[in-house]
Amino acid sequence: MxxxxxxxxxxxxxxxCVTINIYFPAAAAEKAADKIIDEVWQLQNDAKEPAADTQxx
Amino acid sequence: xxxxxxxxxxxxxxxxxxxGSYAAADLEVNTPAISAIKNSMQARxxxxxxxxASGAVGLTEDGLxxxxxxxxxxxxxxxxxxxxxxxxxxxxxxxxxxIAAGNGHPEWRGEIQSxxxxxxxxxxxxxxxxQGAGGWVKK
Numbered sequence: 001m002x003x004x005x006x007x008x009x010x011x012x013x014x015x016x017c018v019t020i021n022i023y024f025p026a027a028a029a030e031k032a033a034d035k036i037i038d039e040v041w042q043l044q045n046d047a048k049e050p051a052a053d054t055q056x057x
Numbered sequence: 058x059x060x061x062x063x064x065x066x067x068x069x070x071x072x073x074x075x076x077g078s079y080a081a082a083d084l085e086v087n088t089p090a091i092s093a094i095k096n097s098m099q100a101r102x103x104x105x106x107x108x109x110a111s112g113a114v115g116l117t118e119d120g121l122x123x124x125x126x127x128x129x130x131x132x133x134x135x136x137x138x139x140x141x142x143x144x145x146x147x148x149x150x151x152x153x154x155x156i157a158a159g160n161g162h163p164e165w166r167g168e169i170q171s172x173x174x175x176x177x178x179x180x181x182x183x184x185x186x187x188q189g190a191g192g193w194v195k196k
Binding site: 007010024025026028029030031032033034035036037038039040041042043 | 165
């Protein structure tokens with residue numbers, strides 16, 4: 001019985017660690033933000049940018 | 058005792074694999090909902106850009122936009138500006154929500170919003186206004 005309780009205790013502590021490890025991916029979020037902002041504000045003037053065509057007309 | 062050690066090892070392995078897979082993950086931003094919002098914001102940007110440049114509209118510190126000075130814009134634009142800013146803010150709020158939901162973590166919404174807030178300001182053109190701790194700042 002003691003052993004079972006000990007196991008449950010260890011399992012509890014470790015599962016808490018698992019929860020903490022699912023952290024907010026800050027670097028990935030910055031990358032995603034940069035990508036979306038570049039597209040919305042059209043900051044990268046690459047060849048496939050659609051706005052370039054309309055401006056020329 | 059040996060059995061317990063085995064359980065312990067299994068748990069440690071599970072913990073490591075869980076942290077490993079999340080550390081490497083990229084955020085998914087190509088869902089249909091996110092693309093639709095992005096296109097709508099991209100189309101609206103042509104209307105908003107002159108107001109950012111004149112200082113009529115500024116970037117807020119919470120990742121949205123706000124009317125800063127109606128006197129900086131032509132009379133003809135003044136009546137529609139609140140609707141324009143409102144539409145942009147609805148899209149921005151929906152964008153943050155969809156990125157969080159699209160990645161299976163709706164609770165990340167606030168952190169995604171504050172990440173965007175910093176990046177919008179970093180990427181803003183020189184001369185645009187953004188909200189700092191003490192009020193509006195000209196970049």
